[in-house]
Amino acid sequence: METVVWVDGKLVGESERALSAVDHGITVGDGAFETCTLVDGQVFALTRHLRRLDRSLRGLGLDPAPDLETRIRTGIDAVLTRAGTIDGRLRLTVTSGIGPLGSGRADAPATVIVAAATSTMRPESRTVRSPWVRNERSAVAGLKTTSYAENVVALADAVAQGGDEALLANTVGELCEGTGSNVVVERDGELLTPALTSGCLAGITRALFLEWGAEDGLPVREAEPGELPFTVLDDVTAGRAALALTSSGRNIQPVTWLDGASVAPGPLTLVARDLFERRVRERMDP
Template sequence: MTLVIWAEGRLVGSHEAALSAVDHGITVGDGVFETCTVLDGQAFALTRHLARLARSAHGLGLEAPDEQKVRDGVSAVLAAAESGAGRFDGRLRITVTAGVGPLGSGRVPGAQTVVVAAQDGTMAPESSSARSPWPRNERSPIVGLKTTSYAENVVALADAKAKGADESILPNTVGALCEGTGSNVFVERGGELLTPPLESGCLAGITRALAVEWGAEAGLPVREASIDELPFSVLNEVSAGTAQLTLTSSGRNVQPVTVLDGVPVVAGEVTLAVREVFERLCRERLDP
């Protein structure tokens, strides 16, 4: 397996010390990140990911990341990955933390740490998912931000894996369908493919947005749902076979759920059509 890491201007080994032990990203999870799909050695939708990275930083009260510094790290990592593995497909993660700081929650103004890493891999064509026993707090101060404070997702995903699944599907606190721990969700019902609105507390996913945009461009019935259109109980319809569930993310693209809570379910026709469009266009439009 290929793993290449760039930290603060230099390539480092996976077991090499690269960050301070009192970096705020380590001590209090004070940072933001993005994960991009890598296709043929190039980061997909990098401009969109960097724009969301800046939005997340702003929402967390951090200074905007130095975009050129981040792009330099991306270039260095992908060049090293290509030289070691030839044709390189996988994922790329960009992490920006608040830098070295005190042991408490206070920050040192102007400090910042940038890490970029790439790892090869392939995407699974289908998902086995499970309902989460815990909700997403749509009123959280960090809702919609892609932060390194990921403990809630780690616990929910561990619960799903204990149930034999690879993703956990979360409601929000008012019982609406929200998202997965690392994915957006779509439900196919009534001949349409619907995704929860951002007001539900879900992340404004890059793949989610492109699935909606490209699906609509292709004349397919895919859209963002209204605020009350997708209650969490819609998953009962999925289990019963009257609706279908789909996940989207940079690690999944458009991925039908074929097992929900241990029960086999089928992929929807609109889902498969949107997936076909996405798989074609993501290689034709590398930075949409």
């Protein structure tokens, strides 16, 4: 199916030119976005995604206009009406609108883009350690911005090595996140995910993994500072730990290949994956 796209009140063709060449989202990547899972044509966890989008915009210094959520929901309705009852992804993008060619902003209305397409989640992941790091002290640390060039480069490097995701440390050598995912380490009978202080994104799936796992009595928690160094990945390749990724495009996805070596998914990881799959169908907007 062709991607269904809505830009500021109008459905447009996938290849149709629909944005100004001087939109600040294009010239300097000045904007934020969300990628949501579509289940039978319904948006999973939309309230949480809109809340995080608001937080990212405010973190960028872009106070959302009072009608922004209404505009976004109008776009969602139009796109889903056209797309039908698909399983896939819905992307919401908000930029600061038309601006100058430099980094300074103009006082312009935001640009809103909504797009949907079918997609299939892979049952497992092949990951590669990235040579680059995430800056946990960055001005945009923890924000889901459209400035994604670092992620594109790191992911392309992983793909060239046979992977589908790259894992990044932060500047102090802690395990941080993937280019588009959060990380879970299964070790010593627990499921641990890096704390937000590592600089990782506050993932929607990550949060629900922690909430739903605890609700069902699984030993899930955020790691303490320094508890998950990047070298914990050596324990994964040695078979002393297991690894999984979480994101809206993956749900809870066991890692079965790391840096060219096959690795086994952990038993708790598989329980958490099955739990998440059930909950998604039961609670569309948790």
